[in-house]
Amino acid sequence: AQSVTQLDSQVPVFEEAPVELRCNYSSSVSVYLFWYVQYPNQGLQLLLKYLSGSTLVKGINGFEAEFNKSQTSFHLRKPSVHISDTAEYFCAVSQGAQKLVFGQGTRLTINP
Amino acid sequence: GAVVSQHPSRVICKSGTSVKIECRSLDFQATTMFWYRQFPKQSLMLMATSNEGSKATYEQGVEKDKFLINHASLTLSTLTVTSAHPEDSSFYICSARPLLQLYEQYFGPGTRLTVT
Numbered sequence: 539a540q541s542v543t544q545l546d547s548q549v550p551v552f553e554e555a556p557v558e559l560r561c562n563y564s565s566s567v568s569v570y571l572f573w574y575v576q577y578p579n580q581g582l583q584l585l586l587k588y589l590s591g592s593t594l595v596k597g598i599n600g601f602e603a604e605f606n607k608s609q610t611s612f613h614l615r616k617p618s619v620h621i622s623d624t625a626e627y628f629c630a631v632s633q634g635a636q637k638l639v640f641g642q643g644t645r646l647t648i649n650p
Numbered sequence: 651g652a653v654v655s656q657h658p659s660r661v662i663c664k665s666g667t668s669v670k671i672e673c674r675s676l677d678f679q680a681t682t683m684f685w686y687r688q689f690p691k692q693s694l695m696l697m698a699t700s701n702e703g704s705k706a707t708y709e710q711g712v713e714k715d716k717f718l719i720n721h722a723s724l725t726l727s728t729l730t731v732t733s734a735h736p737e738d739s740s741f742y743i744c745s746a747r748p749l750l751q752l753y754e755q756y757f758g759p760g761t762r763l764t765v766t
Binding site for chain 1: 654656684692693694696699741743745753754755756757758759760762
């Protein structure tokens with residue numbers, strides 16, 4: 539069975555600082571990896587996804603993530619955050635066209 | 651493109667009544683829709699997967715007689731919470747998978763259900 543672990547439940551950073559949100563997964567087969575963002579009282583918006591190909595994936599809002607198969611990780615990064623990046627971030631994994639399994643979420647708080 | 655709507659966005663109902671939540675894909679057709687439940691400050695938990703024209707597949711521990719799912723068309727799925735109780739109060743989110751896009755899911759904005 540697949541599982542996803544987001545190692546940090548909360549990450550506070552100052553505006554314009556870099557940030558990394560960590561995600562590790564466990565699966566015995568090839569997986570597809572996703573990062574979603576959720577603003578308060580809203581649904582989820584896809585930030586980026588890894589299906590195949592280049593291990594460095596660029597997404598919206600200046601975010602990027604790197605797939606590391608040997609470490610079973612898919613960490614999300616942004617070189618300079620903005621106040622508007624304050625939100626909940628979810629890492630998710632799926633096997634093929636199967637269901638998504640979500641991590642516990644990381645609350646990113648940007649301080650001025 | 652790829653917009654999913656949910657209606658209502660918020661609903662308050664009395665204990666023992668039923669409430670229906672609609673999930674629509676506005677600009678694409680979806681053979682598969684998913685229903686999730688999210689408790690405060692927690693992750694999304696998949697409740698069921700619905701395929702157009704067939705019975706929904708429920709996750710372990712989800713009562714199918716309590717959470718009725720209907721996926722009657724390629725753009726509409728409904729979740730009916732029957733005989734609602736306060737513990738059913740939650741944020742319900744649907745997602746839709748477009749035809750021929752096996753790996754994508756587009757999420758609705760969610761429905762906040764409060765049972766009094």
